Amino acid sequence: MGTQQVLSNQESLRLQYALRHRAQELGWRDADIEVIDADLGRSGATSTWREGFKDLIARVTLGEVGIILSYEVTRLARNCSDWYPLLDLCGYRRCLIGDRDGVYDPGTANGRLLLGLKGTISEVELHTLRGRLTAGLLSKAERGELVQGLPMGLVRDTHGTVMKHPDREVQERISLVFAEFLDLGSAGKVLRCFRDRGLTLPRLDRFGEVVWRTPTDGMIAGVLKNPAYAGAFVYGRTRSCETTYASGKPVTGRCPMSEWKVIVKDRYPAYIGWAEFERIQAMLRDNHAEYSRNQTRGVPRDGAALLQGSVWCGLCGHKMTVQYKGCSRYVCNFLVRSTG
Incomplete structure (x- = not known):
């Protein structure tokens, strides 16, 4: 979820932390329950910056997890390329997955079918939401009413x-x-x-x-x-x-x-x-x-200079050009061009 959702949608946050009681109802001891909330404020569209999700994958791989509980399984990942590897791992390690609708066993055909459908629907839902937001934004832009940053003046x-x-x-x-x-x-x-x-x-x-x-x-x-x-x-x-x-x-x-x-x-x-x-x-x-046409390296051109396009200025770090006036020499024009 986004940062604004974390700040404003407190009811959803309370439901997520209430999963500890759900685990206790299923027979797990309080000492064996651990809450992973490192990904609050991060989108489930990709796992690139989700350290909590990566930690969960690592623990499931090591066989340290017996059940994964989420308010909705769609909250775990909104990307099938992240979702299905998790199902494979859970099925191999005999790890259950549960949400408010029930508990699923990814190691069974029915459990994997239901979880697979939920994951696919979650990914489609994300694209649908993006499509609606983009359509609304474009509609407002076409009227010239979309608020943009203004330049100086x-x-x-x-x-x-x-x-x-x-x-x-x-x-x-x-x-x-x-x-x-x-x-x-x-x-x-x-x-x-x-x-x-x-x-x-x-x-x-x-x-x-x-x-x-x-x-x-x-x-x-x-x-x-x-x-x-x-x-x-x-x-x-x-x-x-x-x-x-x-x-x-x-x-x-x-x-x-x-x-x-x-x-x-x-x-x-x-x-x-x-x-x-x-x-x-x-x-x-x-x-x-x-x-x-004149100053990018391009293909080798005629001329006596051997290092055309390959010499960089030691002071400013920009590419130097070749100048033929009586002799071949390399000249840095960046500061003259950019700041006069």
Whole structure:
């Protein structure tokens, strides 16, 4: 269950701890009963971070468990890839499984059939709940009513209405980023322009207060690529990739504009028009394509340098490029590009 459920649904929590009395009614001595509650607040969709479930599996494997009691057997796992191995272990080790409906023996055909059906229904139920939540969320997003975090320069009043930041200097600095980009045609040139003029960009600290920071290429690009500045509510700008982090969380990547799920225009007060925003995105794509063609490693190319694409800067740790001007040399441009 989620953390909010643990805090608010106390009746369910009491029923789970009451299983000790259920075990006593079945004839188990109090000294032989142990409550495993390490997984409170964790979803049963996967066993990756469920230390209590892993501990239970280990004890069943060693033959230390005679019966597993749960408020509902579906609470043990909502994933058949975790559920059926547990049934196999319990059947092999003669360990019973019980809930409020009865006690089952996974070592018998009838017991395994009933537990298998419960496990399958539990997994389907999880997908059904997710589907309902996702459908409701998409419906709200299609109306532009889904509450999202706003970028710097846009705020909500006490009634929830989105408006521009009341500080005129914040408004003018964000507008200047767009004006300079349309004039200069490059995020790097905008960065150098801000640095040369000693200009900073507004940011929000962790307390929600406006602070002024020295701009970086990421900050400039974040302003230029955010459709909220064009007055549009957008949902589905990212998608999960096939790869995952070590924690098991899927890696997310940005989708091209043509694949954004929901776009509701004229939802917020705009700093630029939608046509200008599309023009800026096209310019950024062209600039990025040129950068990728010239500075990623790719296939070996002609040139006297032997270590092209293989040399990394010892100071900042980023890949160095090859420069041919009278001789071959390796140059690190990361700090110039990112911070000017």
